[in-house]
Amino acid sequence: MAPVQLYVYDLSNGLAKQLSAQLTGRQIDGIWHTSIVVFGKEVYYGQGISTSLPGRSHHGQPLQIIDLGETAIDQETWEEYLQEMQEHWTAEKYHLLDFNCNSFTNDAAGFLTGGSIPSFVKDLPTDFLATPFGAALRPTIDNMYRRPTPGEATATPPPPNQPVAASLLQAVAAQAQGQPSTPNPPPAAPLAATQSLASPLHPSTNSASFRTLIRTHRAVVAFFTDFQGCPPCRMIAPVFEQLAAEKGVRVATGGRGAAFTKIDLRIGAGGTLATEWGVRATPTFMFFLDGTKIAEIKGADVSELKTQIDLLLFQAYPPHPHASLSTPTVKALSLEPILFTQVPPLETVLAKFVAFIDAAPHSTTTTQAKEVLRTQVVPYLKARFAPDAAKSTPLPSATPVLLTPWAAATTALVSALSTEALFPLVDMWRLAVLDPAAAAWLAAAPGAGPVGVFSRTARDALAQPTQDKGTRNYVLTALRLLANAFKTPVLARGLLCGGDSDGAVLGTLIPALLHADAAVRTAAASLAFNAAAAVQRARTAAGAGLGGVNATASSGAAGDADAAMCADEEWQVELLSAIVEATEREEGEEVVHRLVAALACLLRFMPTDGQLHGLLEVLGARGVVQGKLQAKSIQKKEVRRLVEEVGSMCP
Template sequence: MPEKVTLFVYDLSQGMARAMSMGLMGRQIDAIYHTSVVVFGHEFFYGQGIMSAIPGTTHHGQPMERIDMGTTEIPQEVFMEFMDEMRQTYTADAYHLLDNNCNNFSNDVCQFLVGKSIPAHITSLPTDFLSTPFGQSLRPMIENMFGPSRHQQAPLSVAAAVAAAASGSPAANALAANIASAGASGTAILSYATDLTQLQNLIRDNAAVAVFFTSATCPPCHTIAPIFDEMILLKNGQIKGVKVDVSMPMTQEIKRAYGIQLTPTFMFFLKGDKDSEFSGANQAELRSSIDSLIYAVHPAHPHARREFKNYNNLSGTPILFLSLDNLDPPFTKLRSLLTSGNGLSESELKQLDKIQAWLKKLAEAKKNNTTEPSLGELGATWKPLLTKIIGLLPYENQFPVLDIIRMLIIHDRVAEVYSKDGNLTLVKAFDAAATQSAELSKSTLTLTLRLACNAFGDPLLGTYVLSSKTRESLKHLLVNMLLSSVDQHRQTAASLAFNIGVKIAEARDKITNVKEASHNPPVFGGGLLLEGLEGDWTIECLSAIVNAIEKEGSEDILHRLIASVANFIYKEESFSGIELLSTLDLIGTLDKKMQQTKVINSENVIGLCKEVQDMIRISVAEQRSHS
């Protein structure tokens, strides 16, 4: 008998989003949506794991809207099996405010039950929110709490953030400016001081501080204020900005202590001592003073003083294996491998058919640039089935299932599932590959390497494979395959080295941009600390890459390897990788490749080689000047 399916929609903001969104975000957002699905007499929702209740009795109160999603012919027992499988993905620990939330859960459930998505204005809320200056300013704080998000980040205009905040009340302006300037540690880099002790503590506790003495009755102050805000926020935590309104009764002690006669007045403090000051709304002098103070605390990396044209022209996009053109062979081969004594049940074979059909639908969507199938359409048991198949097959026969996973993780929601993989599927595949003979397992090794490369196509999964849980297995795979006698293995391993380098360069760039004057530990991707990535792990990878460069005879493979070296060492703070490359005489090795063996002939590859040599020389000279 058909069963009715209803979507319950709640507003977690209790009307505040509708009332305040335009002032803070410059865009009308009607609600902060929470959804649940009512079916079979229960209300199913996601929070601390998957939960259920009598409809309308949850702590969210009564829904603001009930949406009829249609009816389902799926039996209740099948649906409950689906819920059991979904609990592996929608765990309490896997909750992410932007990526893996109640609305994603409701969407997957509705796709499974009725083949329809929930309304787009609900599922698109994270994207809509992050597209606003206020939303982008909150992103670091959200990622610090929940981990990196798969949503692409649009460039943030701080001026737009300040302008959006200023369109609200003075209280909203102060709040928005603080949130906009919060780094990954959650500490605001633009403050308001109202008493002398507070100001003295701010100056004492921060290496670089710019204090803006302003007044409510000063027109030039109003003109320079948003410019000061923007200059401070654009420095991403390298300098602390403080505003003091000396027209207020409570700030008169500050005014006397610092001898403020005119507004605006700017004072700059270096490690607790006054470095300089000036009065007047002079934008050029303000910018110069801020830059000078930052340079005194954070001298520019020696690489930043040079332009590396060929390096800057390198793609920042990972090398991926995205082909979905020939889907039938891996499934046909897999079924043939599972026929003799270790086959699948009838229901498992049907799930395998569903995976194949889903991938064909994904291929068609990508080809025609149409809506991709949802995770719910993949079926209830797809991941446990693939995990079971890997356990049934010896490593040398796993290539069809690894190819299937390689294709599946092209979809961001599938990649997200593997980024929270309690079964450590990728780790086990990497470990198995690192111990296998290339002659015995050529196809499986190739597919393992391609799978590793594709992991870097998703920000969450790329972070996962470089996390402390997974990185050792990834390193062993890379090191072993770089020196393989099989050309295809070396080429794909070089692609993997390049992808790792892209991720390291991206992480280092984020660390540089959010590093605070107090020298807090670096963070990656919104708060996920990648401990040890810049230490021995990187050194071992670099050592293997240099060894591969010495022995490689293909210019295409060399190009990828040299590009990976450039990403590994560009703006490296510790210089440990540079020291290794200097000791291993990579400069001399590259000279031989260009001048003696003539393996490297292309102008752009030669240019990149010379820039890598320059990076090494510059860093070595910098170290010697400080020794």
């Protein structure tokens, strides 16, 4: 018996951990490369199958060493296996996403031990590819590994418009292809690795790896193929690969989805494996649920393949109970955020704010801040948001050259002025966050930037026992700013559950829902709806109501399907409690409409065994919602229908 270990490296050399949240909206600790260490040698796949002494490859020292158990295979048999696999795992076939080092080590682990490599390495390509950044980068990566046909243009599409994206891609490609680069840092403490970049497909070349796949995944789709000698196999292979990308296992959705595997009869023990399962023709597809084969298709029938995959996922992950309720009004709710887009007379706003600045004690920083607003900020806002700005194509966008001094000026002015004097400045940022470029810049540090500063100031103002008109104006404008932040999902996620905002957004929203001023409550209810709608968009992108897997995930919807937005119930519990209490007290029809719509979004497809479900019962949410039907102020038919349907959804 010989020990088998998995060496884990980060192909990005730390760039993924530093930049992933900014680029993808998710924290990715590394882009993992793995190798197998057994019989005193490290074996890995890049420029074909390569061998070195442990820790002596061009990747340097591993970040993690994982024990995979022991093998009963002798060294001679292992070397014969590697010799045979050399013809399959060639340099020409390498692809960063679809056929990589982790595909190889998973197959080798199956051969050696009958087990597999950890799921954080092998099961997460769809999470990366489902983000807007991953979807945008996919064509570039594909083109890097595609051989052009004679006469074909060879231009490579550029990566997304961020220099850091190019740096990350170049670092990963250099490492993955075995090119010398800066060695990895010395060994560190084991990572709490939860994200990776690997293949949506799991090649199986032997019975052990195939049976391990079936045993360790609830739903498995197997494609038996003779790629070299079967034209129908070549025809349907791209469809199978696309389905694997769309419906593969995602950790962000609780491990839901199917594992997709391809068995080529001409590779390794693929022919023996096909005989074991009674495959007599190619292509053949088999479908496994909880380790048992439940269906089989012979032939390249695309429609039937899609149907059987959907049926498998339906059985593996039954629909949410809400999917069967008759709630047409809830289903028709637009999940687009409620935005406050009115453009005030910007010169008047500037003049009013300058008067506030001039009334404060004079300082060099406030004088400089006033100049930034006058010469840079207001001209930008007028160019983008003034009534005649729509005639400009394209609209001017904010750049770091503008945003950096504006943010510094904001910090200086918040320190120098009273809260009630700041609302014109907040109103300027309210417009700016509607500019995707400004919102993306703010998302890099949501809690530390101007939006976080304003939300904390509003929270503190609401905590005061008395509030004057100026404080009310500030809170109202801050709420509208926060509502507008939801136009850009990555900024909204950072403010709600990014860990940087110190609970300031909810700390502002919750007391504002019970504010004495109707305009403040309306803005707060709008913000509550935007937050709740973001949760429903995330659940819908994850397919929570349709067997747990999204059938056609678009990059935008998948960008909203951040794991934190779906899984972190702590802030959702606070929001839900506040909405139920506010609904019970509220008499205004417009505010009730927005609150009940927010409640509908939090209720729809929520986990039936989570904190939210139990909390609704404790709060008596059904009675609270249905009680609004007795309120004389609730007269509109669409509002009453929504209230009736949401009441039926409450436990």
